[in-house]
Amino acid sequence: MMPCCACRSFDFASKLYRAKHRSIVRLWVACWLLFVPAVSAEEKPCVLYSNHRLLPANLEFEADLRETLAKSTELNAEFLVGLPTDAIPDDAIVRFKSPTLLEQYATETVVATVVFLVQAGLIAGLLFERRHRRRMKLAVYQQCCELAHASRLAVAEALTGAIAHEINQPLGAILSNADAADLLLASGADRRDELRAILADIRQDDLRASEVIRRLRALLAKQPVDWHPFDLNEAIRELEPVLRAEARRCRVALDLRLAATAPLLLGDRIQIQQVLINLALNAMDAANGLPEARRAVAVSVEHDADRLILVVRDRGPGIAPEHLPQLFDSFFSTKSQGMGLGLSITRTLVEAHGGRV
Ligand SMILES: Nc1ncnc2c1ncn2[C@@H]1O[C@H](COP(=O)(O)OP(=O)(O)OP(=O)(O)O)[C@@H](O)[C@H]1O
Ligand SMILES: [Mg+2]
Numbered sequence: 001m002m003p004c005c006a007c008r009s010f011d012f013a014s015k016l017y018r019a020k021h022r023s024i025v026r027l028w029v030a031c032w033l034l035f036v037p038a039v040s041a042e043e044k045p046c047v048l049y050s051n052h053r054l055l056p057a058n059l060e061f062e063a064d065l066r067e068t069l070a071k072s073t074e075l076n077a078e079f080l081v082g083l084p085t086d087a088i089p090d091d092a093i094v095r096f097k098s099p100t101l102l103e104q105y106a107t108e109t110v111v112a113t114v115v116f117l118v119q120a121g122l123i124a125g126l127l128f129e130r131r132h133r134r135r136m137k138l139a140v141y142q143q144c145c146e147l148a149h150a151s152r153l154a155v156a157e158a159l160t161g162a163i164a165h166e167i168n169q170p171l172g173a174i175l176s177n178a179d180a181a182d183l184l185l186a187s188g189a190d191r192r193d194e195l196r197a198i199l200a201d202i203r204q205d206d207l208r209a210s211e212v213i214r215r216l217r218a219l220l221a222k223q224p225v226d227w228h229p230f231d232l233n234e235a236i237r238e239l240e241p242v243l244r245a246e247a248r249r250c251r252v253a254l255d256l257r258l259a260a261t262a263p264l265l266l267g268d269r270i271q272i273q274q275v276l277i278n279l280a281l282n283a284m285d286a287a288n289g290l291p292e293a294r295r296a297v298a299v300s301v302e303h304d305a306d307r308l309i310l311v312v313r314d315r316g317p318g319i320a321p322e323h324l325p326q327l328f329d330s331f332f333s334t335k336s337q338g339m340g341l342g343l344s345i346t347r348t349l350v351e352a353h354g355g356r357v
Helices: 002-040 062-071 106-158 160-187 192-220 232-250 269-287 321-326 342-352
Strands: 046-050 077-081 093-095 228-231 253-257 264-267 296-303 308-314
Touching (some): 106 342, 160 232, 192 232, 192 269, 228 232, 232 253, 232 296, 269 308
């Protein structure tokens, strides 16, 4: 039981420290700065300065001493009160020197010193623990980034059909346009305007195909985490072709409702896109097999005063209550082909951005 209690109190102290650590440390230092000079302040001694050191034996009180000195004719002494230590003459005899607080409260001082050392140790421990936690958090985040990249590659594999379709479409259009141009040339007629229009179509289709490849490469490339403000609407629009292609393959209607004003988000654009892909793929999986009318997935961006909310809705069966506790666990999946990493990666990425799933 004891170590458990100790761990709990350490944990509590650590939470307290993290919550208000700066003010607590400041208060602690201030208390000790006030306490140490207070207990060690030296009281000024009462001094009897005698030129021949003849003194009565029972000098107990200042008044008695003064009286004795006044009456004595033999005694040639001077009575001084409140001299600072360094001003006491060498041949003076010191009496009634009041003890310093340090001498007076020796036990308390020892206890206070022990408390001070324990507190100093505790604070050093907390600082160390905080640094250790930060390092661990960073290491976990870096590992998650690696995992997130691996998962993006897996997602790419799952999306291969949709991507191939996305690239095939403009390629097919280019081929038909090239055939049409061929026929026009073979006819011998001077139809330059039509040929120009065909060439413009070919150029546009080519750009569309290379854009799909460029976006896919950006999504799959192993890039270092890159934090900067980006437009969430724009990031979603970039993903639109891939999501639409997958929606077509699953025969699901995809409804994108972006925010009216461009919502800026500070973070890694690719990681947030990955969050959307994970949630959208889950939603499409959930919509699969439903009657036509319910095969719909809606992605919307909403925002209130201080929050930006990315919502992915489907009209599938929902999540069984008994699955809720494991939903975000790695490798928890109810799908025969599922890796069970989508939601766990999603949560890590969102939390790294200071958000909540
Ligand atoms: N929109 C949803 N509707 C119903 N159940 C869902 C939904 N999203 C997730 N789940 C449940 O949560 C589980 C975990 O999802 P997660 O995305 O982590 O893994 P997965 O989709 O099974 O596999 P993958 O790693 O390929 O994404 C799913 O297997 C499913 O049971
Ligand atoms: Mg998933």
